[in-house]
Amino acid sequence: FICDILDKDELSRIIRDNKIQIIIHLAAVLETETVEQIERINCNGTKIIFDIAKEQNLVEMVIYGSSAMTVFGYFENEPYLSLAKNIQPQQPLAKITINDPTIPSHFNPSVKAYCKSKIYGEDLARQYSSTNGNKVKFICLRLGYINTTDDVTSNVNNWSIKANWCSYRDLCQFIDRVLENQLKLKQFHIYFVMSNNDYCWADMENSREDLITYHSMGLSGVNGTHKKRHPAKSSAF
Structure with a gap:
């Protein structure tokens, strides 16, 4: 089906008529768009997708494509600033966790708006998951850098991209694991989703x-190599 994400009536009909139980919400525009379009x-x-999920009795879970850019504001200061400047780190970086505050990037208005849009999505998911009577699970995936070629060898000198990269294989594997563990998961989760990258x-x-x-x-190594391993079978989504 092809549908405008802002067309609530048509989206509701599609989900209702096809008895859709799990929504994987990846629809978004990038930071290259205008602030108005991003918002x-x-x-x-x-919000429309989340509202429909709550209103439709059959929907059990929403997997929301958030972004690692929810915390890109950390890269405006050390020890992450050097990485943002494509300087190879001399030692492993302190890990940013899901419990650390979200900080949007201030690189330009559109980048800031994109970061804030993903923060908004996470906050809305948290809010909806905790409302009385809610039966829908909201799982937020802070996706790393994903490109059209599933490859980072062309970014050999771009340490910020290489450290943040997520392969198709790892993205699909992660969604598979969420689907397989649906019954064990709580009403709300946030996860970073990246490959096994250096730094x-x-x-x-x-x-x-x-x-x-x-x-x-998936691996993005210090020499710029991208190594693929044979993937396990993945569920269609």
Whole structure:
């Protein structure tokens, strides 16, 4: 189906008529768009999706595509500033956890708006998950850098991208693990989702604790190599 994320009536009909129980919400515009467009699609559209999920009796879980950019404000200061300037770290960086405050980047108005739109989505998911009578689980995935080629070898000197990269294989594996562990998960979770990169700054321990079989496998190494391992079978989504 193709549908405008802002068309609540049509989205509701599609979800209702097809008895959809799990929504994987990845629709968004990037930080290259205008502030107004980011707010319209990423904020208003996300609220519409979440509202429909709560209103539809069949929906059990929403997997929300958030972003690692919810904490990109940390990269305006050391020890992360050097990485943002594409300077290779001399030692492992302190991990940013899901319990650390979100800080948007102030690089430019559109980047800031994009960061804030993803923070808004997480806050809304947290709010909805805790309302009385809510039966929908909201799982927020802070996705790392994902590109159209599933490769970072062209970014050999870009340490900020290499440290933040997420392979297709790891993204699919993570969603598989969420689906497999649906019954065990609480009403609300936030997870960082990245590959096993050198100088990865995101703490993913909670995903290994909650989703016992999840282990990121794509690698972005110090020499710029990207190594792929044979993927396990993944569920369609």
